Amino acid sequence: MNRREFIFAWWKKKPVYQIYPKSFFDTTGSGTGDLRGVIEKLDHVKSLGAGVIWLTPIYPSPMIDNGYDIADYTAINPLFGTMKDFDELIAEAKRRDIKIVMDLVFNHSSDQHPWFLESKTSRENPKADWYIWRDEKTNWRSIFGGSAWTWCEERGQYYLHTFAKEQPDLNWENPDVRRALFDAANFWLDKGVGGFRIDAIVYIKKPEKFLDGKADAPDGTCAVHNMIANTPGILDFLREFKREVFAGRDIFTVAEANSVKPEELKFWVGNDGVFDMLFEFSHVNVMFNNGDEVWHRSHPIKLSEFKKALSSSQAVTRHSWYPIYFENHDKPRSVNNFFPHGSDKILAAKAMAIILFGLRGTPFIYQGEEIGMTNAAFKTIDEYDDISSRGAYDLARADGLSDKEAMRFVQKFSRDNARTPMQWNSSANAGFTSGKPWLPVHDDFKTCNVEAEEKNPDSVLNFYRKLSALRNSSDVLLRGEYEEIFPTNEEIFPTNEEIFVFTRMLGMKKIIIAVNFTTHDVNLPEKIFDGAKKILGNYPDEKNFLRATEAVIYGN
Numbered sequence: 001m002n003r004r005e006f007i008f009a010w011w012k013k014k015p016v017y018q019i020y021p022k023s024f025f026d027t028t029g030s031g032t033g034d035l036r037g038v039i040e041k042l043d044h045v046k047s048l049g050a051g052v053i054w055l056t057p058i059y060p061s062p063m064i065d066n067g068y069d070i071a072d073y074t075a076i077n078p079l080f081g082t083m084k085d086f087d088e089l090i091a092e093a094k095r096r097d098i099k100i101v102m103d104l105v106f107n108h109s110s111d112q113h114p115w116f117l118e119s120k121t122s123r124e125n126p127k128a129d130w131y132i133w134r135d136e137k138t139n140w141r142s143i144f145g146g147s148a149w150t151w152c153e154e155r156g157q158y159y160l161h162t163f164a165k166e167q168p169d170l171n172w173e174n175p176d177v178r179r180a181l182f183d184a185a186n187f188w189l190d191k192g193v194g195g196f197r198i199d200a201i202v203y204i205k206k207p208e209k210f211l212d213g214k215a216d217a218p219d220g221t222c223a224v225h226n227m228i229a230n231t232p233g234i235l236d237f238l239r240e241f242k243r244e245v246f247a248g249r250d251i252f253t254v255a256e257a258n259s260v261k262p263e264e265l266k267f268w269v270g271n272d273g274v275f276d277m278l279f280e281f282s283h284v285n286v287m288f289n290n291g292d293e294v295w296h297r298s299h300p301i302k303l304s305e306f307k308k309a310l311s312s313s314q315a316v317t318r319h320s321w322y323p324i325y326f327e328n329h330d331k332p333r334s335v336n337n338f339f340p341h342g343s344d345k346i347l348a349a350k351a352m353a354i355i356l357f358g359l360r361g362t363p364f365i366y367q368g369e370e371i372g373m374t375n376a377a378f379k380t381i382d383e384y385d386d387i388s389s390r391g392a393y394d395l396a397r398a399d400g401l402s403d404k405e406a407m408r409f410v411q412k413f414s415r416d417n418a419r420t421p422m423q424w425n426s427s428a429n430a431g432f433t434s435g436k437p438w439l440p441v442h443d444d445f446k447t448c449n450v451e452a453e454e455k456n457p458d459s460v461l462n463f464y465r466k467l468s469a470l471r472n473s474s475d476v477l478l479r480g481e482y483e484e485i486f487p488t489n490e491e492i493f494p495t496n497e498e499i500f501v502f503t504r505m506l507g508m509k510k511i512i513i514a515v516n517f518t519t520h521d522v523n524l525p526e527k528i529f530d531g532a533k534k535i536l537g538n539y540p541d542e543k544n545f546l547r548a549t550e551a552v553i554y555g556n
Ligand code: GLC
Pocket: 065, 068, 069, 105, 163, 199, 200, 256, 329, 330
């Protein structure tokens, strides 16, 4: 591939739209979204200018972790439809110039996968070492809470699970395991998928010396993440993955890689790396002090930290590429997450969109983000489906928090905030299903829904469409260099905790973006817009200061 083609690769040009099928659109009345629902709504995705749909897992699964516990890597979960539906989805998407990207969950399988069912029967069976079995356990805490080891009576050993006990970790040291996984990935590529989002990939290599016996975590947090993420030697597995699956195919890959350091990035992404892009977590996890995402130990976000995270990932990917995202199926809604309580939700959703399309990289829109959906905040822990919310609640209670305090963190961080059904119209259940939705619909659906927003030229939805069209036609937004204005110096720039200002430059062309994260007016530090014209903003008119939650794009 020559350099010019690399710069203009198709997956850099248009946004990606992420679909969580279970909550997207139900065509059968089951209360659960399905593949035919995705087919029916392709024109909505197209209207956002998206070129790719990333589907979260649709494989057969007991759904303990909503599909991230896979029981068969090369089939479709009947809950979502059939292989015929899937083939039709690829074809219908292709007619609209949209590619389908699958989620590969290769760190672990379901405990109901035939591989695990066989592996657990004895220490001698043909799949005996397809998972990670030990006689003694360590004190590691799994990501969803509770021990990372579960005792298996049948085999008389413990098995390791980075996530839930129903998600045993696969043993990548075994070449037969790697072969089976690569074959599964190739199966989907041969069907015509456009690439992969690769789940939790930093955990596939386990540090042998810590696995056996009493290798307790030293830091008191006992978090499995801190013990196994990004273990040396992991790149050997990943390079083999690339050779056996991705190489020579016109696809794109984006790996979920919490904890890859900036200086290591060149080995992970770009022409000499393994993947095209990497989801790292620094900007969405600024409220946590280390890789250990304990909700009740979070602190309020400081804007300076958020900006620093964004600016450093922009800097380290200057010669490669970056996925821009603020929401996904694991994170709270960004309006609640990044703006202070009391902010106007519509202004905030539009302000976030300006940053999403304004930074350098491929914007990833998560379903509902484009209509400004907000956190659901259920009242009691029993109303939550998300397995990690229940784990986080138990951990908070064990640490001495009251039910009320623990619930405050669950409401703030639960993954169910992003998983309430997509809001299509103002009819019953927001038009998501004619049955009983698997998770309650957010109560703001009468006003926050696709149909209502279609009709309103000033809606969040129409703002997304404008921004997407603007980016798709702007060389500066597509390729221009990023620079933050007055990044951290409090003395020169006392509004550091209030506004985010950055530029994109290409030759003599310049775009300036400024966002006010407060609920009051903020003066701009200098005449940064001189000579430039307003292109778009979340207020209709212009002032020479920024109003509450105001976001603007200027250009020359
Ligand atoms: C990733 C997924 C998340 C899932 C976990 C375990 O972080 O995004 O939803 O629970 O991996 O597969």
